[in-house]
Amino acid sequence: EAGVAQSPRYKIIEKRQSVAFWCNPISGHATLYWYQQILGQGPKLLIQFQNNGVVDDSQLPKDRFSAERLKGVDSTLKIQPAKLEDSAVYLCASSFGAGLNTEAFFGQGTRLTVV
Amino acid sequence: SQQGEEDPQALSIQEGENATMNCSYKTSINNLQWYRQNSGRGLVHLILIRSNEREKHSGRLRVTLDTSKKSSSLLITASRAADTASYFCATVFTGNQFYFGTGTSLTVIP
Numbered sequence: 366e367a368g369v370a371q372s373p374r375y376k377i378i379e380k381r382q383s384v385a386f387w388c389n390p391i392s393g394h395a396t397l398y399w400y401q402q403i404l405g406q407g408p409k410l411l412i413q414f415q416n417n418g419v420v421d422d423s424q425l426p427k428d429r430f431s432a433e434r435l436k437g438v439d440s441t442l443k444i445q446p447a448k449l450e451d452s453a454v455y456l457c458a459s460s461f462g463a464g465l466n467t468e469a470f471f472g473q474g475t476r477l478t479v480v
Numbered sequence: 481s482q483q484g485e486e487d488p489q490a491l492s493i494q495e496g497e498n499a500t501m502n503c504s505y506k507t508s509i510n511n512l513q514w515y516r517q518n519s520g521r522g523l524v525h526l527i528l529i530r531s532n533e534r535e536k537h538s539g540r541l542r543v544t545l546d547t548s549k550k551s552s553s554l555l556i557t558a559s560r561a562a563d564t565a566s567y568f569c570a571t572v573f574t575g576n577q578f579y580f581g582t583g584t585s586l587t588v589i590p
Contacts, residue, residue: 369522396576407483407568407580408523421577456522462576466511466530469570469578471522 367391369472371457377478383445386475388457390438396420396462398469399432399442402454414440415462447479482507484552484569484581492587499556501584503569504549512545513570513578514554523568523580526554561590 370389378384390397395416400408411430412422416437425432429448434440444451454474461467484505493499503512511530515523529536529545529552536543542555556563566583573579 398578400580407582410577410579413575413577415576420575458523458578460576460578466528466572467576468513468525468528469523470525473522 369457369459369470371455371472371475373475374473375476375478377480378447380449380479381446383443384447384477385441385443386455386457386477388440388442388472390440390457390459391470394459394461394470395437396460397434397440398458398460399440400456400458402456402474404453408456411442444477447477449479452477452479482571482573482577483579484512484571486567486569486581486584488584489582490585490587492589493559495559495561495588495590497559499559499563499586499588501554501567501586503552503554503581505552505569505571505581506550507571507573508547509571510574511572512543512552513572514541514543514552515568515570515580517566517568517583519565526567556586559586559588561588564588 397414399411402408413420414434432442456474458469458471460469484503513528514526568583570578
């Protein structure tokens, strides 16, 4: 079974530039998550999709971050404009989501450095 | 706050010893899960314990859950150098939201 795919693996941009990350979840997984993990901290949930609808985006900084999940499969997370404090690893995860008590599967993450 | 908080923040033990890490949380959960993260990698699921369960075992892992105290512990027995990683508890709520704690960094010295 193929895992959660993310690209790119690394990205370096200047502040005020824009950047986009892509995620392909495990086939058949209805729920998709984006997390931000700052060095030395735990993953922080940014947004959760159930199919192509948003379940939770309470911690997404909506003035600069946006995410979409077209057709309920792939997802993109965009930052525009980036700030220095956005430097982090952005993790995508998916779960079967049909009910409770399911585990989340994570991609390798995209390491973003804003200079 | 919906995420848990692990302690200790860092733990260093000798190979063969047992490692115990704890997770405390504040609101009622549907289940609690433990994940491992090796440096520069994504998180890997270790074990899930439902809110109506008190203890679960998987290989060298033992997890307990005390919903009255809103706490969980993860015990790794007979640790190996390969167990060196960060360990996170995830509190899971209705709607399958996963909230992760701050993590415990475990170092197992060969």
